[in-house]
Amino acid sequence: MPVLSSPASLQNFTDASVQKLLNCLQELHLKASGNEIDLLFLSNLLQGEDFQGLMKIHQQVTAPQFSEHKPTHSSASKMVANVVEDLHAIPPTAEARELMTLLCSFSFQGLLEAHDGIAAKAFSPVLPEIPHKVDEDEVSVKILKLLKAPKEPLGATIKKNEKTGCIHVARIMKGGAADRSGVISVGDELREVNDVCTRSMDPNEVVSLLTNPTGPLILKLIPADSDIAIRETHMRVKACFEFDPKKDSTIPCKEAGLAFKRNDILHIVSQEDGTWWQARLDSDSSKRAGLIPSIKRLERQEAAKTLVNTPECERKLSTKFSPKIGKRRRFKKDQEVSDDVIIPTFYEEVDKFTPEKSRNILLAGHALSGRDEILSRLQIKLNNSKYKIPTRYSTNLQPNCSMLPKEDIDRLQQEKLLIDFLDRKQYSICSKLEDARQIIKNGDALLCSVNQQGLKLLRTAEVKPFVIYIKPHSTDCLKSMHKSVLRSPGAKRLNDDGIEEVMVDSSLMENSYGHFFDRTVLNRDIQASTDEILNIINQANTTPCWVPSVWMQ
Incomplete structure (x- = not known):
C-alpha cells in the first residue's frame, strides 16, 4: 500500500x-x-x-516592500533655475553654454515638470465607474466619488438658481480636480454632497461642504441638458497690470481668482466666458487655473474710470512727492511725448525667443536719475565688445558730445526723431533715432539711453530690444549721488525741487511704461548698479525669454 x-x-x-x-x-x-x-x-x-519554485515566486511577488521612494527635492524646476542663474555669473565656456542649452530645452523642462508634479502628488483622481441611476422623480443622476488632496480645492465655481433654489456648476477650472475627473460639466445640478441635500442651501454652505470633507467627496449630480465643452487655448500673455482677486468685489468667487503682478507670464486656458477668463501662471507647476478679468471687462472698467476723472485727481497724482512740484515743472519738456496718448494695454501676447546674438539694450529712465553716468561706465566696460552707443549731441560744448544747433534739436524733437532728449536752461542734449538704426544696420549691438519717446520708437520687431529701467532708489540716495559721483554733461547740482522733480517724473514713467520693462534696477549706488546691469546683459544674451508675438511673425 x-x-x-x-x-x-x-x-x-x-x-x-x-x-x-x-x-x-x-x-x-x-x-x-x-x-x-x-x-x-x-x-x-x-x-x-x-510547485515549490512557483510558491517561491509567489512569495517574492507578494512580499511587502518596506522601502519607500521619496523625491530628494520637491521643486526641481526652481533648483535648475538657480543653477542656470549661477551659470550666468561665471565666465562663458563651451561646456557652460552646452549645459545651459540642455537645462533650458523644452524636453528637459517637461521632465522637470513631470517630476515636480509627481513629487507634489498631483495625480488624477482615482474614480470608480460612474453609476448612472434614476432618481425618485425619474431624473437621471451621476454619482461621483472624488479623491483629492485634503487642501486641494474642487476647481469649480457654483451658482444658485433663485427661482428653483438649485445649486448649479457655473464653471470648471482647468487643471483642477473637477476638470481631471472628466465627469463634472458646466450646468450640472449639484443635488447632494456626501449624502447632504443641497437644494435651497446657501451657496456658502455648499462651498463649506465641498471644502471640508473628512474623507472621499461623494457628489450626486443631475446632468445638464447639454454638456458645454470647454476649449483649451494655448496663448501666453504678459500682464501689463497687477490683479488681486481679494480686492475685486465683482469676481464670482474670490478663492477661484488668480493673483498676478505686472510682467507675470500667464497661460490663458479658456476664453469661453466673455467676462472672466481662466489662466494659470506659466511658472506654476500645479497647472491649476484661476479666474482673471477678460479684456472686455477691463475695457469697460477703464471706460468707467475715464468718466469720473477730474482735474483734481490729476493734481493729486502730479503732487505725489511734494506740493511744490505743481508750481514749477522744470524738466517736463524732456519727459513728455507731445500730444501722444498711451492707449491702455492689459495683456500682451508673447512667444519664447532664443537670442542668437547680442541683444540690443535700452536703458530707460530719467536722464538725471544716474542713468547717463551708468551708460558712461558701461561704455568703458564694453569698449572692445560688439556694443555701440549712438552719438550724443549738445547745443554747447559738452564732454563726449557733438555740437548741434538748438534749432535742429527742436525740429528733430518736434518730428519725433529723437530717442533721448534733455532740455535745460543752459543747454539741450539729445540722441538721434537714425544713429541708433545705423548701428543695427551695420550689424552691431545697440546700447543707448532712452526716454518715453525713444522707448516707443525702438521697441519694435526690427530692434527686439531688452529694456532695463533704472529707477532712483529714494530722494536721499539721489541727493547723495548728485553730490558725489554724477557727472552728466554740463552737470549743475540740483536743488531739492529738482531732485523731487526727477522722482515724480520717474514714477510717472514707471506707471505708464512699466509693462515695457524687462528688468528694473533700483539705483542705490552707481557702481553697484553698473555691475548689476553688466550681469543682466550677459543673461539677456544667452537666456530664452518672452517677447511680443508680433516680433516673431
Whole structure:
C-alpha cells in the first residue's frame, strides 16, 4: 500500500502554509479511510520542485516592500533655475553654454515638470465607474466619488438658481480636480454632497461642504441638458497690470481668482466666458487655473474710470512727492511725448525667443536719475565688445558730445526723431533715432539711453530690444549721488525741487511704461548698479525669454 511521505522529509521547505497542508494529508491518512492514490498525488504535487519554485515566486511577488521612494527635492524646476542663474555669473565656456542649452530645452523642462508634479502628488483622481441611476422623480443622476488632496480645492465655481433654489456648476477650472475627473460639466445640478441635500442651501454652505470633507467627496449630480465643452487655448500673455482677486468685489468667487503682478507670464486656458477668463501662471507647476478679468471687462472698467476723472485727481497724482512740484515743472519738456496718448494695454501676447546674438539694450529712465553716468561706465566696460552707443549731441560744448544747433534739436524733437532728449536752461542734449538704426544696420549691438519717446520708437520687431529701467532708489540716495559721483554733461547740482522733480517724473514713467520693462534696477549706488546691469546683459544674451508675438511673425 502506498505510504505518504513524512512531513519530516520537508524540513528544507520553508513555506508554512504548504507544510500545514501536508500535515493535514497525513492526519487524513491516519484517521480516515480515503482514496490512497488521490492523497499520494496531492502529497507529491505539493512536494514537487515545480510547485515549490512557483510558491517561491509567489512569495517574492507578494512580499511587502518596506522601502519607500521619496523625491530628494520637491521643486526641481526652481533648483535648475538657480543653477542656470549661477551659470550666468561665471565666465562663458563651451561646456557652460552646452549645459545651459540642455537645462533650458523644452524636453528637459517637461521632465522637470513631470517630476515636480509627481513629487507634489498631483495625480488624477482615482474614480470608480460612474453609476448612472434614476432618481425618485425619474431624473437621471451621476454619482461621483472624488479623491483629492485634503487642501486641494474642487476647481469649480457654483451658482444658485433663485427661482428653483438649485445649486448649479457655473464653471470648471482647468487643471483642477473637477476638470481631471472628466465627469463634472458646466450646468450640472449639484443635488447632494456626501449624502447632504443641497437644494435651497446657501451657496456658502455648499462651498463649506465641498471644502471640508473628512474623507472621499461623494457628489450626486443631475446632468445638464447639454454638456458645454470647454476649449483649451494655448496663448501666453504678459500682464501689463497687477490683479488681486481679494480686492475685486465683482469676481464670482474670490478663492477661484488668480493673483498676478505686472510682467507675470500667464497661460490663458479658456476664453469661453466673455467676462472672466481662466489662466494659470506659466511658472506654476500645479497647472491649476484661476479666474482673471477678460479684456472686455477691463475695457469697460477703464471706460468707467475715464468718466469720473477730474482735474483734481490729476493734481493729486502730479503732487505725489511734494506740493511744490505743481508750481514749477522744470524738466517736463524732456519727459513728455507731445500730444501722444498711451492707449491702455492689459495683456500682451508673447512667444519664447532664443537670442542668437547680442541683444540690443535700452536703458530707460530719467536722464538725471544716474542713468547717463551708468551708460558712461558701461561704455568703458564694453569698449572692445560688439556694443555701440549712438552719438550724443549738445547745443554747447559738452564732454563726449557733438555740437548741434538748438534749432535742429527742436525740429528733430518736434518730428519725433529723437530717442533721448534733455532740455535745460543752459543747454539741450539729445540722441538721434537714425544713429541708433545705423548701428543695427551695420550689424552691431545697440546700447543707448532712452526716454518715453525713444522707448516707443525702438521697441519694435526690427530692434527686439531688452529694456532695463533704472529707477532712483529714494530722494536721499539721489541727493547723495548728485553730490558725489554724477557727472552728466554740463552737470549743475540740483536743488531739492529738482531732485523731487526727477522722482515724480520717474514714477510717472514707471506707471505708464512699466509693462515695457524687462528688468528694473533700483539705483542705490552707481557702481553697484553698473555691475548689476553688466550681469543682466550677459543673461539677456544667452537666456530664452518672452517677447511680443508680433516680433516673431
